[in-house]
Amino acid sequence: MNDVIFPDRENSRRPRRILIVDDDIDVAGSLASLLQLEGYHVEVAYGPDKARPLGSAVDVALVDIRLGHADGVQLAAELHQRNPDLLVVMMTAYASVQTAIKALRVGTYDYLCKPFDPDDLLATLDRCFERLELLRSRREAEEQLRHSRRMEALGRLTAGIAHDFNNLLSVIIGNLRLAQEDARAPSIADTRVVRELIEDALDAALGGVETTRRFLAVGRNQPLSPEIMDLRVLVGDLSRLAGRTLGQDIALAVTVPEAECPVFVDRYQFDASLLNLAINARDAMTGGGRIAFDVADVELSGQSSLLLPDMKPGRYARIAVTDNGCGMTADVREKALQPFFTTKTAEQGSGLGLSTVYSFVRQSGGNLAIESSPGVGTKVSLYLPLCVHDIKAQAPVSDPVTDGRRILLVEDQAPVRTLFVRQLRRLGYEIATAENADEALRILESGASFDLMLSDVMLPGSINGAMLCRMVRQRWPGTAVLLATALPATALKALCEEEAEVSVPILQKPVEMEVLSVALRQARTQCDDSGESVKT
Template sequence: MEDLLADTKQSGLLFDALMEAAVDAIIVSDANGTMIRANKAASKLFGHEIDEMVGRTVNMLMPEALAALHDDFMTHHIETGEKRIIGLGRDVEGLRKDGSVFPLHLSVGHTEVAGERLFIGILHDLTERRAAQDALARSQRLDAIGQLTGGIAHDFNNLLTVVIGNLELLEMRGADDRQLRLIRDSLESAEMGADLTSRLLVFAKKGNLKPVRADLRTLCEDTLAILQRTIGEIYSIKTDFAEDLSDVLIDPVQLQSALINLALNARDAMPKGGEFLISVADVVIDDTYMAQETDIEPGQYVRLFVSDDGEGMGLEAQRRAFEPFFTTKSETGGSGLGLAMVYGFVRQSGGHITLYSEPGHGTSFGLYFPILSSDDGKVAATIASSAALEKGSGEVVLVVEDNPKVRRLSVERVRDLGYETLEAENGDIALDLLQSGARVDLVFSDVVMPGALNGYDLAAKVDEQFPAIKVLLTSGYASDVVTGRLGGTSDYEVLHKPYRQAELGRRLQALFEPTSSG
């Protein structure tokens, strides 16, 4: 008997150790779905304290529709033994304490202890995996379109070679004036077709680039000299070039063409005038969050940002922006090849491109090119130096962001830095939360949001009504090209998306450091 008690006690201690050591969430419940045990990983995953979970049913951790199905699954299994969830891995959705829904993988096993049926659930957060799968699907779709486009373009080039050659022979064989006009019109159209196919080949990453070692500042300045004369007086071009910039391996002609395409797109998005900004700086992609946000491999890049304060793009337009022949300007003669060409050129150069846009507030394109460095150890050293993150001490950060995916990512980033979080989907809800008495030490808010209060308005309200609360703003634009329109000032620092985890940690920590009175 004593040996049995000792074995039981030892098994219990071993189970406790396994629960605490597990990286994934583990929840033990009875036949009614009431939670008996939960580990720290489960508490972190769902945002509840452990004592808030124990004694309540697992339905509190599920969206309403899944909770209703869950009871039927459990009853059916107990009555028939048929497996619908038990013993089978399944992708489902979880519900956090803050009301956000997220994807997770659920595996459920069962056993009997002292005649009581118990169920053990192991839950793994799929948020990062889903984001990676979505990014891969986008890339594969564009690659497939590129392969199809490349084949068609090659065939058209062969056809156009014959057409142009025959027209030139007719022109040289003494055609009269009437015939010459027809021949030259046909030649011009054929050459336009050849130009079209060449741009399609760039998108398909089959064009012939002529890369050289170059400084992006110089190339941008040369292009701006052309743009300043052609873009029109009602448009203002601003630049923000970093003083210390790495070289890249790039085709100058194609870069100039890409930059002109982006500038003309920006002009078309601002029919009544406006400003756009071109900025160039070195950036390091060195953490999981930034790589997930930008779909970029970790490493060191030179980033070229082109931002405007124009009409912006809707979600569908953003999703299809780089597809050949997709255009929102068909009525004004848009071909739908400008952005496709930019995308193909950047990818063929070994780089990446990002798009950030808000309807009514402008668009920002980020072109990332790998640095060309003779010191291979420089990148590794730079990445390693940012590994030590500055962390908080449990201060409460209110994350304000209208995009649900970005909000979930931002909350995870802030939590990983040692802060507690609250969240709101816009400035109006955030202010209501503060006025209701919620304990908040810092507001971390997007600049452009729907509702009565944008980020600058919210910051001003916080300063006025809650002066003890710190404020950090964030924006997806290369610079505050929308600041004037939104009534913003330079009083608030803006952390530009996409940002590194180390940079977010430094900004938050700096705001919490006591200021010197001297």
């Protein structure tokens, strides 16, 4: 009775694919027939021209060392270059040590001397596929390890996020509850206390915004809103906030030059970055210590190691944050800029501090350098390009009168819509609201006239905010359009990809009333000047 042989499932999933390259048609045909009987998937080429494109579709190539006027060893090198995972076995009737060395130098795995026994050929091929399987298993194990590390990093990240946001929410909810109790009283005994409660809640909410921006900055998803600022003013303002944040046992020293240091940066990202460095410095010191902010105008020559390929030689502003804490070992210093790497516990942070600072500096056209020694302290220096510009010319102009301006607000989320209505009324606008694009179009088609339309990007139904803007620009060119979104930059780009021709100003939620006022004024002014909605 014959034994029943079940097919190997692994091999059924991964057919053994072989390429035979031999200019002798009879030899190539015989080899192909033998290997097909053994269950191999065989491709045959009689010369290099046909063999080259087939090399990327097979696992093992049997290549004759002499292919007419062509060199089989040279072909083996080309095949290996096109497909690094390919194992090449040379076949030769002219075996010698020199031949073997020449073949091995170009990446050949093995060679067979003609005439060879079929068993020797099959044994050699078994070794080849065993090696390939080992390589596949190793890669799978490495990928599993990488996945495990990613999950471990994600665990640290979520713990850090929960820690940060729970602290912020505690401040927001606690202060608003107290303010709510005071507001229910027949009369407010001390308005100063209520004002402090609201200010603290607002500061915590803004801290949540900065935390979100910090996480997005790791993947460079956070768009910057740079403007020309005097670095002396930025550092001076932040030092007052940092002084309260760091605590009484930390001495903070600030040194700035007498001349202006104009840099083109996102103020919020700069403040968050410098505060990050200050908090890291504080955490590196036990029992108090000293932190220094030092601003200087430096010249980086073309030979400077601080210049990266996309940086130009010239004048840079250097902001150094120095502490006399525990310092870093060389190993920690090398890993310090990696996302999620931290020497703190999961409850103390997410490991995104230095990586987000580095991301911000690189997006701003600069670089970051770390000098540190265990037991001595750490110095982190940010290098930002100096720009020649009249900072005084950047002073904001006063808001024009907006009374009588009519605006159509399109927002599907009721709490957000209510907030926008309150802000717009404070700014003096007359408002009509719609929950989706269809409702907005019905209002416009009814004959109502509007100076502006402010729409969310994500709207229910088949028409999103970008599509609505395109339709309004085409049919009501006298109405300025403005978008608002809570989406990060990459998600927004993917959503609006088909509407790329509709380029309009986009506000990032949450929107401060001052920012909203300026954006509406600019959109309306440019629409008045051009007769159509502003393009950016």
